[in-house]
Amino acid sequence: xxxxxxxxxxxxxxxxxxxxxxxxxxxxxxxxxxxxxxxxxxxxxxxxxxxxxxxxxxxxxxxxxxxxxxxxxxxxxxxxxxxxxxxxxxxxxxxxxxxxxxxxxxxxxxxxxxxxxxxxxxxxxxxxxxxxxxxx
Amino acid sequence: xxxxxxxxxxxxxxxxxxxxxxxxxxxxxxxxxxxxxxxxxxxxxxxxxxxxxxxxxxxxxxxxxxxxxxxxxxxxxxxxxxxxxxxxxxxxxxxxxxxxxxxxxxxxxxxxxxxxxxxxxxxxxxxxxxxxxxxx
Amino acid sequence: xxxxxxxxxxxxxxxxxxxxxxxxxxxxxxxxxxxxxxxxxxxxxxxxxxxxxxxxxxxxxxxxxxxxxxxxxxxxxxxxxxxxxxxxxxxxxxxxxxxxxxxxxxxxxxxxxxxxxxxxxxxxxxxxxxxxxxxx
Numbered sequence: 094x095x096x097x098x099x100x101x102x103x104x105x106x107x108x109x110x111x112x113x114x115x116x117x118x119x120x121x122x123x124x125x126x127x128x129x130x131x132x133x134x135x136x137x138x139x140x141x142x143x144x145x146x147x148x149x150x151x152x153x154x155x156x157x158x159x160x161x162x163x164x165x166x167x168x169x170x171x172x173x174x175x176x177x178x179x180x181x182x183x184x185x186x187x188x189x190x191x192x193x194x195x196x197x198x199x200x201x202x203x204x205x206x207x208x209x210x211x212x213x214x215x216x217x218x219x220x221x222x223x224x225x226x227x228x229x
Numbered sequence: 230x231x232x233x234x235x236x237x238x239x240x241x242x243x244x245x246x247x248x249x250x251x252x253x254x255x256x257x258x259x260x261x262x263x264x265x266x267x268x269x270x271x272x273x274x275x276x277x278x279x280x281x282x283x284x285x286x287x288x289x290x291x292x293x294x295x296x297x298x299x300x301x302x303x304x305x306x307x308x309x310x311x312x313x314x315x316x317x318x319x320x321x322x323x324x325x326x327x328x329x330x331x332x333x334x335x336x337x338x339x340x341x342x343x344x345x346x347x348x349x350x351x352x353x354x355x356x357x358x359x360x361x362x363x364x365x
Numbered sequence: 366x367x368x369x370x371x372x373x374x375x376x377x378x379x380x381x382x383x384x385x386x387x388x389x390x391x392x393x394x395x396x397x398x399x400x401x402x403x404x405x406x407x408x409x410x411x412x413x414x415x416x417x418x419x420x421x422x423x424x425x426x427x428x429x430x431x432x433x434x435x436x437x438x439x440x441x442x443x444x445x446x447x448x449x450x451x452x453x454x455x456x457x458x459x460x461x462x463x464x465x466x467x468x469x470x471x472x473x474x475x476x477x478x479x480x481x482x483x484x485x486x487x488x489x490x491x492x493x494x495x496x497x498x499x500x501x
Contacts, residue, residue, distance in 0.1 A: 122353050127501070140349055143326070147350050190415070213412055214419050217394050217497035225353035228364050228500050229263070258489050276485055279462070283486050361489035364500050365399070 121152035121224040123216050127159040133229075134164050134171060138178050138185075140229045145183055154219065158188035158212030166201045175203050188212025257288035257360040259352050263295040269365075270300050270307060274314050274321075276365045281319055290355065294324035294348030302337045311339050324348025393424035393496040395488050399431040405501075406436050406443060410450050410457075412501045417455055426491065430460035430484030438473045447475050460484025 122144060126137035137155055145153045155178070157165055164171045165187050175185055189210045192198060199208050209215040220226050258280060262273035273291055281289045291314070293301055300307045301323050311321055325346045328334060335344050345351040356362050394416060398409035409427055417425045427450070429437055436443045437459050447457055461482045464470060471480050481487040492498050 125499075144347070144350055144353070147347055148353070211416070211419055213499055213501070214416055216499060217416070217420070220497040225356040226362065226498065227261075227349055227352060229349070280483070280486055280489070283483055284489070361492040362498065363397075363485055363489060365485070 120150060121154065121219060121222075122148065123219040123224050123226050124153065124155045125216060125226070125228040126155050126157045127161060127212075128229075129160075131164060131171065134161050135174060137229045138171075138174055138183075140227075141183050142178050142181055145181055152224075153183040154186055154215075155183060156186045156188065156209075156212045156216050158191045160191070160195065162187050162191040162197065163195050165203055165206050166197065167203050169203065172203050175206075179205055186212065186215065188215075256286060257290065257355060257358075258284065259355040259360050259362050260289065260291045261352060261362070261364040262291050262293045263297060263348075265296075267300055267307065270297050271310060273365050274307075274310055274319075276363075277319050278314050278317055281317055288360075289319040290322055290351075291319060292322045292324065292345075292348045292352050294327045296327070296331065298323050298327040298333065299331050301339055301342050302333065303339050305339065308339050311342075315341055322348065322351065324351075392422060393426065393491060393494075394420065395491040395496050395498050396425065396427045397488060397498070397500040398427050398429045399433060399484075400501075401432075403436055403443065406433050407446060409501045410443075410446055410455075412499075413455050414450050414453055417453055424496075425455040426458055426487075427455060428458045428460065428481075428484045428488050430463045432463070432467065434459050434463040434469065435467050437475055437478050438469065439475050441475065444475050447478075451477055458484065458487065460487075 122141075124137055124141045124144075126134055128134055128137065134157070141153050141155050145151070163169070165175065165185065169175075179185060184207055185205070186207045186209055187202060189208050189212075191212060192208065202208070216226060258277075260273055260277045260280075262270055264270055264273065270293070277289050277291050281287070299305070301311065301321065305311075315321060320343055321341070322343045322345055323338060325344050325348075327348060328337075328344065338344070352362060394413075396409055396413045396416075398406055400406055400409065406429070413425050413427050417423070435441070437447065437457065441447075451457060456479055457477075458479045458481055459474060461480050461484075463484060464480065474480070488498060
């Protein structure tokens with residue numbers, strides 16, 4: 094009898110671990126920013142900023158990929174907006190592959206931009222972790 | 230021994246509650262409609278309508294945000310399509326923030342349009358509830 | 366007492382079944398390709414190909430719907446790219462409804478294109494199965 098209980102507890106121990114994992118998913122929203130121009134880029138950042146005002150507990154990341162990564166350089170006209178949004182706790186992420194395609198590297202970027210190896214892969218990985226995805 | 234069983238039952242009671250919650254997620258599809266023109270708007274509504282024909286058990290919501298909310302007014306050319314789609318049980322939702330940006334309010338809208346405070350936030354909240362997301 | 370244990374085991378048996386199901390979700394990424402031109406189509410296929418290089422264990426499907434299904438015909442200029450991507454293990458899927466709209470049928474398609482009845486429904490079904498979704 095004791096063995097049965099023990100077995101149950103063991104199996105159950107495993108079960109609760111699964112539960113724990115499930116609830117450990119970090120809450121977050123990943124916003125895709127791969128638009129065709131600066132207006133699309135601004136729209137994505139402003140959307141993230143406005144959403145963050147409402148969803149105060151969620152982490153926010155804006156993943157910039159494609160030619161738009163040029164807008165993340167230190168001399169970009171968008172630096173003031175980037176810094177405002179970063180100041181609110183939103184992470185601005187540049188796709189490493191897109192930077193390479195645009196002949197840019199980390200040292201060309203505005204301060205505090207995070208570089209990931211591959212923006213679209215980062216987006217699906219966040220979804221796997223339970224984040225929500227929006228393409229504005 | 231009884232205590233052990235009781236403890237197991239208690240823990241298990243919690244576990245099944247979690248299960249119950251998990252299965253209580255309402256099945257639904259949230260369609261994003263923030264296109265650049267009336268053609269994009271129509272395409273989103275027709276897509277939702279066609280999908281709903283196949284996925285008969287799922288709830289459907291079309292979330293309209295951005296300048297497209299103008300197409301939801303009582304005098305919009307799109308009212309016939311809106312009413313057809315609503316008649317099929319699909320909910321048409323307007324973003325309250327976008328209405329404000331377009332100097333519109335609830336009283337300007339076609340009948341039975343639901344207004345949410347923030348369309349994009351509604352979209353990620355639906356995803357959190359287990360709904361599927363599509364941007365046509 | 367034995368009955369209690371039995372009951373627990375029975376309930377638990379149900380619980381573990383749920384777990385098993387949960388972990389049976391196939392890992393995959395569904396890429397939506399309903400762009401406006403051949404450049405959008407190519408971009409979607411190349412993105413899937415590049416992501417697949419990194420996420421080697423995930424299944425990849427590119428779901429083509431809308432007028433872009435014309436690019437999947439046997440005489441399309443895109444056949445070399447389609448075949449390269451298919452050779453990497455990525456499934457190229459055509460929307461049956463879109464084919465019909467374009468007055469095309471299965472026999473017009475390049476080899477090994479899978480046809481599903483409704484592309485957008487396929488996309489939300491994959492999400493339900495735990496796949497990640499990206500619209501490039």
